[in-house]
Amino acid sequence: MKTRRSLLKTSAGVAAGSVFHIGSTAHADSPLKVDSQFDGSVQNVPRWENSLPVPVPVRPLSVRQIPAAYGGKPVGAVFHGVAPEYFTAPAGWNMQSTQFHAMAAKAGESFILPRSMGLKTPIWGYAMARPDGTFGDAISPGPHYRFRTGVPVLVRTTNQLPEEISTHLHGGHWPSHSDGHASFLVLPGESRDYFYPNCLPLRKDGTPDITESPSSMWYHDHAADLTASHVARGMAGTTAGFDDLELGLIKRNVLPGIPGQSDENTIYNNPYDLFLALGDRVFHPTGTIWYDTNNNNGYLGNVETVNGAAYPRFTVEARKYRFRFLGASTARHRRIRLSDNSRMLRIGNDAWLFPKGQSMQAFGISPGKRVDVIIDFSRYQPGTQVFLENILEQTNERGPEGSLEQIGDTEVTGNPAFIHRLLRFDVVAANPAVPNASITAQSELRPHETLPASEVEIRRSFRFERKNGHWAINGQFYDERIANAVPRLGSVEEWTLENSSGGWWHPIHIHLESHQQVRNLTTGALPPYQNSFKQDVTMLGPNSSIVIRMRFRSFLGPFMFHCHNNEHEDVEMMFQFEVAESGSRGPKPVNRFFA
């Protein structure tokens, strides 16, 4: 604080229009040292030349009736069909309001590196459909969707790539057919109708469980054996979910937004709320992404990107913003802070808002995770530049330096030994027509209900380990025809997630619903505040065990659970559970399969 104030004072005499940097300059930027995979890679990337790509929300092609872009092919009449739930939708799903979209996975190119370097990067991304059914250019991150809880969405996804794909919309509650199961593919040249009912799971009393309404989701490729290379080539995008509660928070100006605009229409236009997808890459001197398909330990880049641009800058008004951070890397973990160590308000973990925000100086984010954060720029004078910094060193694929507890520490004491700047915020005056959001750490957000031990029906244990030069779970490998767990529909289970692969980190992602951490068996500790509600990725540090509870509602399986270090997932640190009418303690052959 002292440093910042004195800096501000010194700068007060500087002529108008000049900028002053906020933050420690002692460690302006540490290079990203990674285990050398490729010696000739691009090293010196100019900072803050790129402007931050801000994804434009996609409008549906049509509502209620299938769009012309479907070429007269009804829902389900494509090669891979549609989820059976589309035809058996209960009355509560409001099917007559279904929004129809279409997109294609295809090859393209993008300026990830600053244009001054003159290097275009070939990518594999996603392209929106035009009204006539043709597709635009592939972009990465892909088209940004905004879903409304209670309004079903159908996305016809066509594969124009030469390899098979599967699109997983991570953080939502979807039918098995549409969940991006690793073996439920879209073959080259074919299409699949992904059906997202946007329904809430029901409580025991039959009322919708509003605690489960997702806010921050992302989609990415999930095809078996190919996930990591496809994600590294760019196959990822973001999706925001809104329900009445969250739109109410925007309307009442608790959450940042333009009341009367950001809480209305199908795309909820909101300049003060955006995803920041954090990725890292290695570049060949020609600008091509360098990716070693045969290194199944993890991919670490030496160039950081935000929303698909290397080291961008972003102009912000001096007001509160909501940033939905996404760990879009396959292996890199980060600990994020502002360069002046200012406090931020964390309001959610993965897809779900907290009951109340958490004031903090830093947050950890691992592959696959989302961290929902309010940053208040009204504390800065217009003209100020403030940086987003990663203060977590990671030099090899095993994982970052430090322990799970250190990474989760919300306070930053002393000067970090490692600082790598990712994004520059350029502060300008706030638009006076829009009042600043009122959110504080006391604001009520999304209520939470704890899953009690009394409801647990089955306890299971999964050990994430290395075996035979492969990544395994309980000594076994992914088999698309084996349901490794069979929970009863509607039941609660308690799983122990154990990491015994000496020294390696594994972020464990479980599809279908949120899960709740109960206890860290290694330390005996209860979960820290940010992990004590809902999440869909639980981070396992080296040699740690964490107990979680989870409910399995609405949809019969199968669904995946796996390590979200995508390279580990591809070499089979992946299992599936099949939610069924009657549960089973042991594994069973998969009953429902939607190739």
Place this chain on the structure above:
Amino acid sequence: MVCMIQARWLGRALVVLHLCLPSRAVVAAAGGPAATGVQDPGAALMRRQFAESMPDPVLINQRGERLRFFTDLVKGRAVVINFFYADCDRSCPLANGTIRSLRSEFTESFGRSVRFLSITLKAGTDTPEVIARYAKQHAVESAHPDVPDWHFLTGNPDEIRALRWHLGMREKDPAVDGDPAQHAAMLVVGNHATGRWAKLNPLVRPSLVREKAQRIIGWTAAQRYADIRAQVAASAGRRAEPDPAPPVLPPEEPEEAPLPILGRLETPLSGVERGGTPVSTSPLRGKVTVYGRIYTLCPHGSQAVLAAMKRLKDAFGETGEFHLVALSPESTRDTPAFFQSFATLAGAVAEDPWWFVISGKEAVDRFTRSGLGLDPPRPIPAEERLHPDEEEEYDLRLVLVDQQGCIRGRYEVFHPDPFLSQDAAWQIGADTAKLLSQPLPDPNRP
């Protein structure tokens, strides 16, 4: 370049694609992303980079042959690689069992386009003699012409370690990495042409290994996904697509080697150009010439062929030493007038060194078959026709002929895998440049 079996098979693959895709998707597949045409070197590098820096040590197989790992064994092929040592009694027998069953299952479908490579982890003790005995015990030699090769390989221990690390078979813990007894049982499965590589676990259900390996080894989409397509069709209660006969691809020639001579164009073709002018191909001797058959009933195929020709015209048309010839037999539909409008649409004007020649059907068939060495037309069964007049399927490869009238290459610019069709389009440009002793124009600069 492409043997008969494959040509026949590909013809079928195209039919299958026609039947199951909306026509727009076929155009996209044939033309590639944004139909930029020439394979973007960056995009190729994105997919193929893994093999770009692959070590190329000399290894010795069970027959005492000295072979370079990349140049002689991997390039242009699909490979299944594992590491073993002769007295290994842990995972090796299991892995050998999986390889044996894959090899027998792939004999019919892939033949010698796939190779099995078992590399020793104990090069010091696994001498060529030990390797030869080991191979004999496993009875890997076969007189059957289609059984994929299975090489047991030894060589310099340091070079083999570097190769193993490159293939991703490296443990982070040096003690584990250096102990052959703890070696990973993984199969490294790759396809140099498509750039797709993965590690597969030989200890899971064999049919799972086979299905996954097929997706990597397969040369065409239909081949890669035959099993999954059948599954989808079965679950949807629909009839499965027929499983087509397999292709066998010979290995690529090394890049540095001069272009092979594949034949000689002895008899010229006489016909009629667009405006009705009679022309003969004999004055084209002395120029580098590219011939292609146009098949106006197959819009996607013709579009891909014409687009590839247009790019060649743009690149080399002004050298004065280059000529293009599009051929078609005369019919009630394909008249010189029709060809005139077709050529205009393709971007050809009268002054271009690009002829659109129409001749009698017999003459065209003879010229394409015995002259250019293309496959004879294949009759299409009535039920497979997309157009009632579409009686025959043609080989639509472009043929590159040098100044002396020698055939130097045939290029599949219309292929179901967009990567391969773009690659072919790029390759014919590179080879033409080589024959003209010209640098290849930078595809990124129009």
